[in-house]
Amino acid sequence: MTPSVSASLAVDLRVQPVDGVLDRVERSFQVRLERDTVVRKRRSLGARTDRDTWVRVERRLLDKIGGQGWNGTECVARLEGIAQPEWHGCIVWRDADEPVMWRADETELLPGSPVGTAVLSKDPKLSDEWWQAFNSSLNALAAQHTARVATPDTVTIAQSIVTESIRSVFPGDFDTKVEEWVPAHADLNWANMTAPAFCLFDWEDWGNAPRGLDSASLWGSSLAVPALADRLWQERRCDFESRDGKLMTLFVCSKILGPHAHPEDPRLEPARRMTKQVVAELQTG
Structure with missing residues (x-):
């Protein structure tokens, strides 16, 4: 029962x-x-x-x-x-x-333990081999074709949700229309990957999503560890420098900086700095 x-x-x-x-x-x-x-x-x-x-x-x-x-x-x-x-x-x-x-x-069974909690507070010291496997898997996923639509936090992602989330925190003269939708894990955080051997699990929400959602989500979970956030940005630079990747950075930061933001969240200041830069790039791009 x-x-x-x-x-x-x-x-x-x-x-x-x-x-x-x-x-x-x-x-x-x-x-x-x-x-x-x-x-x-x-x-x-x-x-x-x-x-x-x-x-x-x-x-x-x-x-x-x-x-x-x-x-x-x-x-x-x-x-x-x-x-x-x-x-x-x-x-x-x-x-x-x-x-x-x-x-x-x-x-x-998983080949290792979860890297950590969803949001990290210390550097997990991941190997170059780990990053190579991580990149290989994310690239392979994005190259797939599926009719599924991602459901981050069990909510089906759509253009309207992206626009509403971004505009609620970042008003400005830039277009929020997503150009490229690709398969994504849609719940990518440090609790859903293993180390020292890389493995990605908890796939219940995967499906098509704006390009860069996974990279931006993991970056948002890394902001309390600047060196880790920087490494992730370098590893997924192709996502972050794309127009959709910039929108996803704002989308993720809207959850960090929105009305439910915790005043002592160590991610607040780095999120503010990045979003100021990204908004400027979108407005001039």
Whole structure:
């Protein structure tokens, strides 16, 4: 039996009882989850199994499951040239008490530990080999073709959302129209990649997005570590110097500098400096 909570309340799986969910996953996959390895996030869970695989479980409201479904991990498994865990299978069920669906995907184990939390506060000291694998995977992803549309934070990205987000923080005389849409991970942060061996995981939101979304998102997660943010900018220079990459830089910074900005966020000042430069370039370009 899955846990029942009023759909009007925000459910956080970091604190919500989840034993019933994990029990159901074990029965369906005919596997034992090693409960001492369980990783709990706001809307997902993960655990190692007794057959040396990993199971990720996600809870999603029905109105957050669009026409393309929410089978990102399954769909990305067919793509070549991307360092990702091999996908084995999945189970999906509808909650008996809420307008919610649950999905569990079983994959091979990650080749390393997550680089860190979503937003880093210290340099992870990544190797040149790591950066090469990172670039190779992002370039291979952007070269794919898909009908999927990215859903960062479970919201389908669209031109209207890009324009609204940018204009809400950066008014100015420049065009916000995106020219190039390419496949993107759409949740690229330091908690979704491994080191010392590079691997990219948590693919539930991938799909077409403005060019540069992934690079800008990761850059925004790196601003508290200037050397890391600078290295990322150099590695993904082709994205950041493109017109769409500049728009995505503003898009990401609108979330950092917007009305919900924390006054002590160390990313505020570097974000302000960069956005001033980017706005000027867009206005004169």
